[in-house]
Amino acid sequence: MSKINNIIIVSLILICSVTQGQLENDQDISKVGTTAAQFLKISSGGRGLAMGSANVAITNNLSSSFWNPAGLAHVKGIQVYFENNGWLAGTDYNFGSFGFEWPRVGVLSLSITMLTTPDDLVRTIEKPTGTGEKFNAQDMSIGISLGKSLTNQLSLGATIKNIRQRIWHSTGQTIAADIGVQYKTPIKDIILGASISNFGNDISLIGRDMNLSVDPDPNNQGNIEFVNAQYETDAFPLPLLFRVGIGGNIINKEKLNVLFAIDAVHPNDNYEYLNLGLETNVNNMFSIRAGYPGIGKKDAIEGLSLGFGVKYPIMKTSNVLVVDYTSADFGPLGIVQRVSIGFNY
Numbered sequence: 001m002s003k004i005n006n007i008i009i010v011s012l013i014l015i016c017s018v019t020q021g022q023l024e025n026d027q028d029i030s031k032v033g034t035t036a037a038q039f040l041k042i043s044s045g046g047r048g049l050a051m052g053s054a055n056v057a058i059t060n061n062l063s064s065s066f067w068n069p070a071g072l073a074h075v076k077g078i079q080v081y082f083e084n085n086g087w088l089a090g091t092d093y094n095f096g097s098f099g100f101e102w103p104r105v106g107v108l109s110l111s112i113t114m115l116t117t118p119d120d121l122v123r124t125i126e127k128p129t130g131t132g133e134k135f136n137a138q139d140m141s142i143g144i145s146l147g148k149s150l151t152n153q154l155s156l157g158a159t160i161k162n163i164r165q166r167i168w169h170s171t172g173q174t175i176a177a178d179i180g181v182q183y184k185t186p187i188k189d190i191i192l193g194a195s196i197s198n199f200g201n202d203i204s205l206i207g208r209d210m211n212l213s214v215d216p217d218p219n220n221q222g223n224i225e226f227v228n229a230q231y232e233t234d235a236f237p238l239p240l241l242f243r244v245g246i247g248g249n250i251i252n253k254e255k256l257n258v259l260f261a262i263d264a265v266h267p268n269d270n271y272e273y274l275n276l277g278l279e280t281n282v283n284n285m286f287s288i289r290a291g292y293p294g295i296g297k298k299d300a301i302e303g304l305s306l307g308f309g310v311k312y313p314i315m316k317t318s319n320v321l322v323v324d325y326t327s328a329d330f331g332p333l334g335i336v337q338r339v340s341i342g343f344n345y
Contacts, residue, residue, distance in 0.1 A: 030298060035269040036172070036203045036236040037163055039115040039139040044095045046083065046324030046340040050307025051277025052291020054261035056245035057182060057193030061322075061342065062097035065111045065145040068180035068195040068243070069157030072107045072147025075099050076344070077318075083340035088333050092116045095340075099145075106148030111159075115139040122168075135168040145178075153184045163203065163238070170207035176200025176238055190248035197243070202235035240268040257281040261291075273297035285311050289326075303329030320344040 045063025048055035055067045062081040064071030078100045087093040092115070099109030117137045121130035143161030150156060159178040164171060180195035210231040217223050247261035263275040277291035287309040294300035307326035314321055322342035330336055 030271050031269045033269070034236065035239040037139060037141075037165055037198075037238050039093075039113065040141065040163070040198050041239050041241070041267075042087065042093060042113075042115065044083075044113065045081075046307055046326045046338055047279070047287075047289065047309060049328055049338060050289035050291060050305050050309075050324070050326040051261055051279055052275045052293040052305050054245060054247075054263040054275035054277035054291055054293070056180070056195050056243040056263050057191045058245075058247035058259065058261050059193075062099050062109055062111070063095075064147065064157070064180075065097060065109055065143055065159055065178075066095075066113075066197075068182065068193050069145045069147050069159045069178055070155040070180040070182040070193065070195070072099060072109055072145055072157050073149040073155035073182075075101065075107045075109070075147070077101060078345040079342060081322075081340065081342040083338060085336070085338045087115065087336065088330060090118055092118075106146050109145045109147075111143050111145065113141045113143075137165075137167045139166075140164045143178075153186075155182045156180070163200070165203065165205070167205065168207075168209055170205040170209040172203040172205045174201045174203045174238070188248060189252075190246060193243070193245045193247070195241075195243045197241040198238040199240060200238050202237050204235035205233045237268065242266040255283050257284075271296065271298050273300070287311075301331035301333065303331060305329065318345075 043049040043053050044066035045061065048059065048063060048067055059067040059071035060074035062075065062079050080098050082096045084094050094114040097109055097111040099107055102108050119134040119136050122133040122135050123130055141161050141163045143159045145157060145159040147155060147157035157180045161176055162173065163176055164173045176198050177200060178195060178197045180193065182191060182193045184191050212229055212231065213226040214229050215225055216227050243263055243265050245261060245263035247259065249257060250260055251258040259279040261277040264272065265275065266272045274295040275291065275293045276295065277289065279287055279289045281287050289307045289309070291305045293305065294302040305326060305328040307324060309322065309324040312321045313319070322344065324340045326338040328336045
């Protein structure tokens with residue numbers, strides 16, 4: 001067991017060293033706007049968003065497939081989770097997950113994430129008020145995750161997901177993976193966590209909207225008048241995220257628990273930053289949360305996030321209904337409010 005502990009501690013130190021090295025080498029280059037599938041960075045789960053997106057070490061429910069798949073190892077029984085909320089700029093965000101314990105294997109979950117835009121008019125230079133057609137866009141990710149506790153202190157997890165983007169009749173698709181680890185230290189049960197998200201191939205768009213007909217030699221008559229051709233779009237990488245976090249109890253009593261969480265995040269398309277979060281639990285039934293994300297990120301617009309959660313036993317059985325509410329400040333883009341519902345069998 002001591003060898004495993006040493007391996008985990010060394011791995012976390014190496015990840016922190018790599019992140020710090022990238023910070024020193026790229027401190028003047030943010031690479032903003034260089035990746036596709038930005039919807040993969042939208043926080044899933046009311047608890048994590050309310051705690052300022054500081055969740056990689058303490059996540060322990062079905063939203064762990066987003067933060068750190070190792071957190072799935074703490075799921076008990078059968079659980080379902082769903083949220084449907086308005087996102088920024090009139091878009092609609094959906095996340096749903098189903099998971100269950102698989103004896104001697106771990107906890108298996110299936111999750112789907114979707115971001116859609118409302119219909120808009122198709123406009124051209126000749127018809128700037130609209131052609132009579134409408135278009136929309138949709139991003140979707142479907143993933144299968146597995147989390148397993150190797151010991152009482154160590155949990156590992158991984159996710160394989162199919163990522164698809166569509167704009168009207170053009171689509172792009174690729175495969176990506178997430179991996180994560182959580183380790184409960186012997187020091188006051190402080191938890192360390194680390195994850196790598198969205199490790200996969202680049203993505204580009206293809207489809208009938210790319211088709212066109214051209215005259216290869218418009219200055220000469222009598223040649224081939226039209227040739228079918230196709231636009232070729234560039235391929236862009238996915239938004240790769242390295243997260244390293246720590247979390248633990250500040251107060252841990254029978255009817256009162258106060259939890260803190262700190263995440264350090266290194267994205268491949270922005271500057272490094274910190275997320276901070278706090279959670280207070282009363283009677284393991286009512287939770288109050290607060291957090292502040294994006295500390296150290298240049299030109300960050302995120303502000304304070306607040307939220308609360310309720311766990312309600314159904315008819316005095318072991319079944320529990322979980323409801324979370326979150327309000328997050330996105331500066332000039334407004335306040336995002338989110339309600340999520342979970343059910344534990």
